[in-house]
Amino acid sequence: LMPNNLLIEGRDSGVQVLTLNRPEALNALNTELLGELSEALDNAEVDPEIRAVVLTGSQKAFAAGADVDEMASRDLVGILEDPRVAHWERIARFTKPMIAAINGFALGGGCELAMHADIMIAGENARFGQPEINLGIMPGAGGTQRLVRKVGESLAMHMALTGEPIDAKRALQAGLISEICQPELTLERAIQIGHSIASKAPIAVRLTKESVRKANDMSLADGQRFERHAFTILAGTADRQEGLAAFREKRKPRFTGQ
Numbered sequence: 308l309m310p311n312n313l314l315i316e317g318r319d320s321g322v323q324v325l326t327l328n329r330p331e332a333l334n335a336l337n338t339e340l341l342g343e344l345s346e347a348l349d350n351a352e353v354d355p356e357i358r359a360v361v362l363t364g365s366q367k368a369f370a371a372g373a374d375v376d377e378m379a380s381r382d383l384v385g386i387l388e389d390p391r392v393a394h395w396e397r398i399a400r401f402t403k404p405m406i407a408a409i410n411g412f413a414l415g416g417g418c419e420l421a422m423h424a425d426i427m428i429a430g431e432n433a434r435f436g437q438p439e440i441n442l443g444i445m446p447g448a449g450g451t452q453r454l455v456r457k458v459g460e461s462l463a464m465h466m467a468l469t470g471e472p473i474d475a476k477r478a479l480q481a482g483l484i485s486e487i488c489q490p491e492l493t494l495e496r497a498i499q500i501g502h503s504i505a506s507k508a509p510i511a512v513r514l515t516k517e518s519v520r521k522a523n524d525m526s527l528a529d530g531q532r533f534e535r536h537a538f539t540i541l542a543g544t545a546d547r548q549e550g551l552a553a554f555r556e557k558r559k560p561r562f563t564g565q
Contacts (some may be wrong), residue, residue, distance in 0.1 A: 310343035321358035321505030322498055323351055326365075333371035334364045336416040341394035348401045355564065358505035358512070360401070361497045362424060363408040366490055369433070370417025375442070395448050398423045402513055404504050408497035409433045410490045414472065419448040422457060425516060427483065428497055429475045430490030435483060436472030456523050457483050508546035509564040514538075 314326040325347055327334040334340075344362075351357045364370055381389065398420070407424035414436045421427055421435070429435075437450040445451070446467060455463040458481040466473065478484045488496045504512060514537040521533050541547050545565040553560035 310347070312337070312340040313343040313347060315347055318354065318357045319498075320502055321356065322361060322501035323354075323357045323359075324361045324363065324494070324498065326363050327370055328365075330365060332374065333368040333412060334417065335372055335374045336370055336420060337374035337377050338389075338391055338394070341391055341398075345394045345397040348397060352402060357403065358509060359404045359406065359501040361406045361408055361494070361501050362420075363494050363497065364410065364417075366410050366430075366432075368412040368417070369407070369409040370414075370420055371412040372415035372417055372438070391448075395419075395423075399449075402516070404501070404512060404516055406497045406500050406504075408494045409435075409484070410493050412472075414438055415446070415450070416448055419446060419450050419453065422449055422453040422483075425519075426485050426497075426500060428486050428488060428493060428500070429478060429484045430488055430493040431475050432490045433475040433478065433484075433487075434472040435466075435475075435478050436470065437467045438470035438472070440468060441470040457481075506562075508544070508550060508560075508562040510544050510546060511541055514541065 312327070312329045314328045316324040316326070325344065327340065329335060329337070329340060348360070351360050404426070405424040406426045406428065407421045408428055409421055410430040411432055412434050413421045414434065415438055418435050418437055437446045437454065439445050439447075439450065446454075451463065451467055454466065462473075462481055465471070473481070475484065475487045479487055486496075518530075518534045518537050522530050525533065546562045549562060550560045
């Protein structure tokens, strides 16, 4: 089944690009699009050739929110049994590195989706916001939880309670994104970061991502214990021996994922 709302591009040197593609709706996230994204991540998860995924939208919008028409058609029970919840959980538990390349609007569900990525980079024209409050509702896919962990309580409250967006410069200051690019170079830069990650030892990459993620969910002592266990596991990999040998022999390592 070919996805209708998502462009899936190759896996050039280990990096797959997923482009949200509902231009008529500024990439609003309907159930179908989230389902296609979930399925693409299922496939990327098990494909050994794919070492990192780049997620992007258009120059005008990463994603301008959830699909309001679709949301309006659901009552309490409809929302309680919403298939979108499972799609969001799938996106959250993707084990390979995900880089979001954001231009234009990243609002509501679009901001929430971007926050599911491990690294966010944005064009100067990017706008991040949680405007749900303006519709008499609130964020429902991490717009209160992930946002507060990324930018702190005061700014998260400000964004969620007023619905006012922040620009790329403010997002960088707040720690929401890792860098700002010229809009036309954002995707290229994200792919470059993806290639850098794809050249590393895959098991080390996987455990590093998992370990950084744990930092938000655990006490410092538990997190450090997790990190130490992960660090120890790597002692059993061929890639660690190769990495150390290559360093000593002043050559580039050839990692195999073993």
